[in-house]
Amino acid sequence: xxxxxxxxxxxxxxxxxxGDPAGTAARQEARGQAELVNSIxxxxxxxxxxxxxxxxxxxxxxxxxxxxxxxxFPPGWHKRSTNNSLWTDLVDDRGVCRGMMFYKAxxxxxxxFLRIPKSRFKVTTVKYQEPAASQGARCASAILDIGLGRxxxxxxxxxxxxTPDLTLGAIRxxxxxxxxxxxxxxxxxxxxATGAVKIHMDVFYERFHNRTIGNYPILDAADRLDxxxxxxxxxxxxxxxxxxxxxxxFPEVAIA
Numbered sequence: 347x348x349x350x351x352x353x354x355x356x357x358x359x360x361x362x363x364x365g366d367p368a369g370t371a372a373r374q375e376a377r378g379q380a381e382l383v384n385s386i387x388x389x390x391x392x393x394x395x396x397x398x399x400x401x402x403x404x405x406x407x408x409x410x411x412x413x414x415x416x417x418x419f420p421p422g423w424h425k426r427s428t429n430n431s432l433w434t435d436l437v438d439d440r441g442v443c444r445g446m447m448f449y450k451a452x453x454x455x456x457x458x459f460l461r462i463p464k465s466r467f468k469v470t471t472v473k474y475q476e477p478a479a480s481q482g483a484r485c486a487s488a489i490l491d492i493g494l495g496r497x498x499x500x501x502x503x504x505x506x507x508x509t510p511d512l513t514l515g516a517i518r519x520x521x522x523x524x525x526x527x528x529x530x531x532x533x534x535x536x537x538x539a540t541g542a543v544k545i546h547m548d549v550f551y552e553r554f555h556n557r558t559i560g561n562y563p564i565l566d567a568a569d570r571l572d573x574x575x576x577x578x579x580x581x582x583x584x585x586x587x588x589x590x591x592x593x594x595x596f597p598e599v600a601i602a
Contacts, residue, residue: 371452375431378451382434383425387414389447392460399462402444402590404436413449413458442493444590463492466589469576472500481505482546484516484565485572489579493590501575504568505544506554514554514561516568517544523571526563531570 387410396406404423407416422439425447436445445462470490483503491498507517515524515533522542523533545554555561584594 372431374452375450378449379427379431379434381451382447382449383427386416386418388417388436389413389449389458389460390415391458392462395445395460395462398464399445399460402438413456438590440592440595442590442595443495444493465585466493466594467491467498467580467583467585469580470497472497481544482548482550484547484550484568487572487576489583491594494595499579501572501579504572506547506550506564506568507539507542507544508554509542514564515542516564516571517542518571518575523567526567528563531563531566533567533571 386407388404388406390409390413400406403420405418407418409415419436420439423444424437426435426437426443428435432448432450434447434449435443436447437443445460447458447460449458450456468490469487472486472488481503483505486503487501488497489499489501490496502519505517506514507522508514509522509524513524515522517523517539520539521536522539523536525534526532527534550561555565583589
């Protein structure tokens with residue numbers, strides 16, 4: 347039987363008396379990550395994920411407790427810590443991430459599970475990164491290669507905009523979109539963006555979308571522009587188990 351004095355409770359009590367229980371939890375989580383990385387165990391939870399792991403050559407062993415089991419890996423596969431102590435990556439012999447393991451090691455809320463990406467490529471929002479952030483873009487999306495942990499393609503950001511006569515719309519690339527189709531989340535018309543003025547989102551909320559003026563249809567249509575671009579871009583990237591092959595590592599085009 348485990349000694350309850352060694353599972354973190356006494357440490358939590360001392361830190362609570364000293365006013366730093368959050369620090370105790372952080373240290374317990376960091377130790378839990380280090381233990382997971384340097385062990386042969388993996389989370390049990392995730393039966394569908396284990397089916398995929400088995401197909402890749404990861405062998406599930408005996409249960410250690412209610413959260414973990416032993417596991418053996420193909421040559422070169424290993425676990426790698428991340429900068430978030432709750433998450434640990436499972437990487438293959440090329441260093442490509444094939445799955446993620448969550449482990450919360452605090453004694454009062456201990457939990458662990460697997461998360462295996464079913465698709466290697468996904469959309470991520472980069473609206474708060476430069477230069478789109480300083481320019482006040484409405485949407486700025488990119489395609490993330492989960493395996494490499496890198497953005498492999500950035501989409502043209504979408505900006506709210508207006509013409510000299512204050513016709514509201516949105517700009518993506520070199521095109522100005524305007525005249526919203528009610529109920530369909532799309533713009534009816536488009537024209538070259540020459541002469542149209544991009545509107546920083548802060549200004550848009552202040553002047554064109556506030557308590558007295560609602561422009562939800564235009565905002566929805568602008569978001570839809572981004573969604574359409576995402577759907578078209580994702581068609582270029584394969585899906586399924588084969589996308590984890592070396593031919594899809596894209597080292598020459600990955601954006602750091």
